[in-house]
Amino acid sequence: MSVENKKVGFIGGGNMAEAMIGGLLKSGTCNAKNLCASDVSRERRNHLETVFGIGTTEDNCSVFDSCDIVVLAVKPQVMDSVLNGIRSDCAPEAKNGSGRLVISIAAGVTTAHIEKFLAPQVPLPVIRVMPNTPALVQCAMCGMFANRHADESHRADARAILASIGMVMEFDDESFLDVVTALSGSGPAYIFYMAECMVKAGVSLGLSGQDAFTLTLQTMKGAVKLMENSDDPPEELRRRVTSPGGTTEAALGVMMKNRMKNRFEETITEAITAACKRSTELSGTNNV
Numbered sequence: 402m403s404v405e406n407k408k409v410g411f412i413g414g415g416n417m418a419e420a421m422i423g424g425l426l427k428s429g430t431c432n433a434k435n436l437c438a439s440d441v442s443r444e445r446r447n448h449l450e451t452v453f454g455i456g457t458t459e460d461n462c463s464v465f466d467s468c469d470i471v472v473l474a475v476k477p478q479v480m481d482s483v484l485n486g487i488r489s490d491c492a493p494e495a496k497n498g499s500g501r502l503v504i505s506i507a508a509g510v511t512t513a514h515i516e517k518f519l520a521p522q523v524p525l526p527v528i529r530v531m532p533n534t535p536a537l538v539q540c541a542m543c544g545m546f547a548n549r550h551a552d553e554s555h556r557a558d559a560r561a562i563l564a565s566i567g568m569v570m571e572f573d574d575e576s577f578l579d580v581v582t583a584l585s586g587s588g589p590a591y592i593f594y595m596a597e598c599m600v601k602a603g604v605s606l607g608l609s610g611q612d613a614f615t616l617t618l619q620t621m622k623g624a625v626k627l628m629e630n631s632d633d634p635p636e637e638l639r640r641r642v643t644s645p646g647g648t649t650e651a652a653l654g655v656m657m658k659n660r661m662k663n664r665f666e667e668t669i670t671e672a673i674t675a676a677c678k679r680s681t682e683l684s685g686t687n688n689v
């Protein structure tokens with residue numbers, strides 16, 4: 402049975418769930434009648450019902466009990482109380498297998514932690530996913546890890562769901578999800594910071610904020626498109642923009658000089674390594 406014919410439920414109906422529900426409907430992967438969500442907030446529930454025409458409830462167990470695929474989309478800090486609620490209140494047969502797939506998008510919560518909470522005695526297929534905010538425009542980069550109980554059909558379902566919000570890369574070692582978190586999970590913020598700096602520089606040289614923003618945005622889009630359409634690595638594309646004695650060389654000369662002084666490249670590597678370390682630390686705190 403394909404995802405199209407399965408019931409998919411979201412526990413936590415916030416930003417990420419909204420992006421995923423929107424992607425599933427827009428891509429035709431799922432039908433609104435097969436989607437549902439639970440959330441503590443009446444406002445969120447009304448919003449999801451109005452925008453997508455899906456069923457909503459405040460009862461997490463009614464989503465867990467009735468769905469073939471359950472997406473845990475609450476913040477990591479409330480995950481344990483949500484898992485406790487499922488463990489104590491949901492139908493025993495719902496927790497004890499029956500092929501139900503649990504997908505978690507919560508940062509730093511391991512599959513073993515979810516298994517241990519929900520069904521320590523039975524094999525529970527759990528797939529952990531790290532998406533990023535471009536999911537909101539169906540352009541996410543997701544890292545995915547499936548536990549040993551998830552078979553190929555579970556993984557195919559997860560891939561189909563994630564394909565509706567962007568691209569997915571599968572890993573067979575869960576610890577790589579900390580690297581994914583540091584690179585693509587937090588990555589959009591690095592790009593936004595670069596954009597912020599470029600806009601500020603344009604303004605400092607006399608452009609209006611709007612013009613500096615448009616120039617920066619279109620440049621980023623164009624550069625991304627070039628990378629997408631080229632077999633060459635970024636350093637080769639950079640070399641090609643850089644004519645000897647030209648303007649780009651002047652700018653890169655400053656960046657390279659500052660790289661030695663302020664360690665530009667090392668700063669990026671150090672920053673991403675710090676994000677990865679933090680992700681590993683959070684995994685340690687969130688998981689017992």
Ligand SMILES: NC(=O)c1ccc[n+]([C@@H]2O[C@H](COP(=O)([O-])OP(=O)(O)OC[C@H]3O[C@@H](n4cnc5c(N)ncnc54)[C@H](OP(=O)(O)O)[C@@H]3O)[C@@H](O)[C@H]2O)c1
Pocket residue numbers: 412413414415416417418439440441442445461474475476477479482483506507508531532533534586
């Ligand atoms: N946003 C990102 O960039 C990003 C990237 C990768 C992964 N993630 C992961 O995605 C997950 C969701 O993030 P998000 O940005 O969508 O968060 P969000 O917008 O805060 O959504 C979570 C929703 O769950 C609701 N909620 C809180 N407690 C609940 C409970 N006990 N039962 C049911 N619903 C409950 C929240 O309601 P209240 O607001 O009223 O508490 C909120 O509407 C997080 O675990 C995060 O780590 C997010």
